[in-house]
Amino acid sequence: MFHSARGEDIKAGRVTDVYFLRTLEILEQKKINATAVLEVTLKAFPDSRTWGILAGIEEVASLLEGLPVDVDAFLEGASFRTGEPVLVIEGVYREWGQYETAILGLLCQASGIATKAARCKKIAEGRPVISFGARRMHPALAPMIERNAFIGGCDGVAVVKSAELIKEEPVGTMPHTLALILGDTVEAAKAFDTVIDPRVKRVVLIDTFNDEKFEAIRVAEALGDHLFAVRLDTPASRRGNMLEILREVRWELDSRGFHWVKVFISGGLDEAEIRQLNPVADAYGVGTSISNASVMNFALDIVEIDGQARAKRGKRSGRKAAYRCLGCRERWVLPAQTPSPSCPCGGTLESLLIPLLRKGRIIRELPSTQEIRSRVLDELEHLPL
Secondary structure, eight states: OOSSOOHHHHHTTOSSOHHHHHHHHHHHHTTOOOEEEEEEEESOOGGGOSOEEOOOHHHHHHHHTTSSEEEEEOOTTOEEOTTOOSEEEEEEGGGTGGGHHHHHHHHHHHHHHHHHHHHHHHHTTTOOEEEOOGGGSOGGGHHHHHHHHHHTTOSEEOOHHHHHHHTOOOOOOOOHHHHHHHTSHHHHHHHHHHHSOTTSOEEEEOOSSSOHHHHHHHHHHHHGGGEEEEEEOOOHHHHSSHHHHHHHHHHHHHHTTOTTOEEEEESSOOHHHHHHHTTTOSEEEEOHHHHTOOOOOEEEEEEEETTEEOOOTTSOOSOEEEEEETTTOOEEEEETTSOOOOOTTOOOEEESOEEEEETTEEOSOOOOHHHHHHHHHHHHTTOOO
């Protein structure tokens, strides 16, 4: 027995705030069949950010498939700003109102994870970033977490089930457990090299027992050209100046001719540490800061009822359109009936809201995780930090 909702519970509308069910009960008793237009927008980013990466669209499409609704949405992996309607739903509210809670949950957490991964990837300046954070969250969430870390820019994921979902090979090195059971880092490295499929790169964890510099030398001399990289996961109580530790390890490897051996680092990393360690580190394993990323506080708000503009205080009523210039990347949010603008730079404009469902049928091809990730990496070329 695990304390998590099953897919059929979500699809049946049982993962919902009770006041939505009470609203639907009232509408049914009063025989009110109002058609509503609702928009998902973000009022403010966490941590003073200026952009996010949208994720969770595929799951929302699956949730609403078969219901009598029309849905427009940004592409999964697209960047978004505050105030932009990233998803628009139209339909008789009684037919789908029980899904408000789930829709927001699917978008808020997935987008938070994808955005954090994208920021780490951008700051890493081309160095690989691997998602190591599944162990910090409920295991039922691991595939969702690592899928969104991957589409956000991570180069690989560690959990087997997550890798199956995204059709990638899982990525991993060796745990402290192996060294502790065998009693020595070099013995663990030799055992790994002897037993594990040679297609798996030999990346050896070197911080279990002794100083990282000396362990790096011992492992390099023992494995020779079989060794691909050493990984430091040094605990905070022993870290000191981590950049200098990395420089020392790099120096000792190079001075002995082990120029090909890369230096990986993991353990408590986020954007600030990645930026600091870039001069020496060759790759990063990022865990908690991605899997525990701040959620995006999207809101799902009514903006029209039966064709009449209507919204609560603090929200702009009426259906909206969103555009972006492909040249200068300027963006606009305008009333839907307003003609599309012309960009002063003369560039071509694209509409960011694209039909996703019509009468409950998915009408656009849902891209693979690899295609979404490529879109994000392209977006990152144009986004500031």
